[in-house]
Amino acid sequence: MAMIHPPSQRVHHSPPALIDDAMSEIFLRIPADDPKSLVLAAAVCTAWRRILCDLIFTRQYRKFHGAPPMLGFLRNTYHDKQYEEYVVSNFVSTASFRSPACHESRHWHVLDSRHGLVLFQTRKTKRGEDLVVCDLVTYDRWRINLSPELSDIIWDDENVENEMVTWNAAVLCAKDQCDHTYCHYGPFLVALVSSDEEQDITFASVYSSVTRKWSDMISIPEQDLMQMAGRIAVMGDKVYFQCEGVETTVEYNIGEQELSRFDLPGEDEEFDESEVDLVGVDDDGMLLFTTVLGPRLYLWSLEACPNVAEHWSRRRVIELGPLLPPRALFGISVVGFAEGVGAVFLNTDAGLYTIDELNSGSGRSKKVHGEKSVRRVMPYMSFYTKAWGRSRTSH
Structure with a gap:
């Protein structure tokens, strides 16, 4: 009797290109503030890692998500221990991201964070650097010496503790026609502005990472003092510093x-006793100012002009009562702003909160730190693409 053999089973394999396309679409939708998931996906197999590390995919990923996500923020804490006063800067993660390039750094003062870079002032040492710029994603670090003229002003023994001389500095990407979604490995500038009440002048100079030199100082008559911890805004190649x-x-x-x-511009009488602070640039490319009065956050957008402005361009009021718990409605002050994602940082008696009412209108708030006396935070905004294969994330 003849044996009956079952029909041979044919295994149908999907074309690899179709699988790759499908996985790319899935990976595109992983939130940009969750780089840990992408790092883990890249570790699953060679095929997935090839997709995630592909230059075309990383560009598509950034285009799909738009503005760089907020991976965390930096802040300074001040200490007085055993007759020594010192500052400690640290990075606080708000996403599945941990940067080994910047943990707690004693005697490092965070001045600014922008375009994926962080600017620190360091304690004067024999090694000689005055400022350090760090990229928290690529771990790159650049040490900068001040020009002799700037060094004499900032590090002069009489000026270090002299409240009559103050200064501030900003870091910004210097790539031509950059959309600032991926500024890594590119040139940068450091803009430094200082004011001297005794001489009645404000002066400025800029450092280029390309030439590794500071420009000649320029100055104008000015009686108002710069704040070293004051807010900074950047629009194109214009940098704005708030005075005292x-x-x-x-x-x-x-x-x-x-x-x-x-x-x-002149404020309403009800704001005469309130602080109006520069916090950044809004989505319309206008300077953004805020003030807090009771449980309300007031925002103004102002078109930058070297002349006296006649009126606010736009005014908006955000009710904080529905967004924050009762304990957080006291001691409120604006201490930071994450451009692009529209998140405002609020220091309160219950800790540090963010609200994302500005862009999404969702009315969501989030407690990001338990500290109750934060003076200023500098959000760190960056995509984590191209570093997925060698990243360190929280587990």
């Missing part, structure tokens, strides 16, 4: 090497 108090903002046009100033 609320009256004056200094504009440093790096491209034209010009300094100018403008006064804030």
Whole structure:
């Protein structure tokens, strides 16, 4: 009797290209503030890692998500121990991201964070650097010495503790026509502005990572003092520094090497005793100012102008009562702003909160730290693409 053999089973394999396309679409939808998931996916197999590390995919990923996500923020804490006063800077993660490039750094003062870079002032040492720029994603670090003229002003023994001389500095990407979604490995600038009440001048200089030199100093007559911990905003090649108090903002046009100033518009009488702070740039490319009055956050957008502005361009009020727990409605102050994602950092009696009402209108709030006396935070915004294969994340 003849044996009956079962029909041969044919295994149908999907074309690899179709599988790769499907996985790419899945990977694109992983939230940009969750780099840990992408790192783990890259470790699953060679095929997935090839997709995630592909240059075309990383560009598509950044385009799909738009503005770089907020991976965390930096802040300074001040200590007085055994007759020694010192500052400690640290990075606080708000995403599945841990950077080995910046943990707690004693005697490092965070000055600014922008375009995936962080600017620190370091304690003067025999090694000689005055400032350090760090990329928390690529772990790159650049040490910068001040020009002799700037060093004499900032590090002079009489000026270090002299409240009559103050300064601030900003770091910004210097790539041509950059959309600032991926500024890693590119050139950068450090803009430094200082004011001297005794001499009645404000002066400025800019450092280029390409030439590794500071520009010649420029100056204007100015009576208002710069805040070292004051807010900074950048629009194109113009950097804005808020002076002490609320009256004056200094504009440093790096491209034209010009300094100018403008006064804030007159506020309503109800805000006479409230601080109006520069916090950044809004989505319309206008300077964003805020003040807190009771359980309300007031926001103004102002078109930057070297002359005195006549009126606010837009005014908006956000009710904080529905967004924050009862304990957090006391001691409120704005201490930071994450451009692009529209998150405002609020220091409260119950800790540090963010609200994302500005862009999404979702009215969500999130407690990001238990500290109750935060003076200022500097959000760290960056995509984590191209570093997935060698990243370190929280587990």
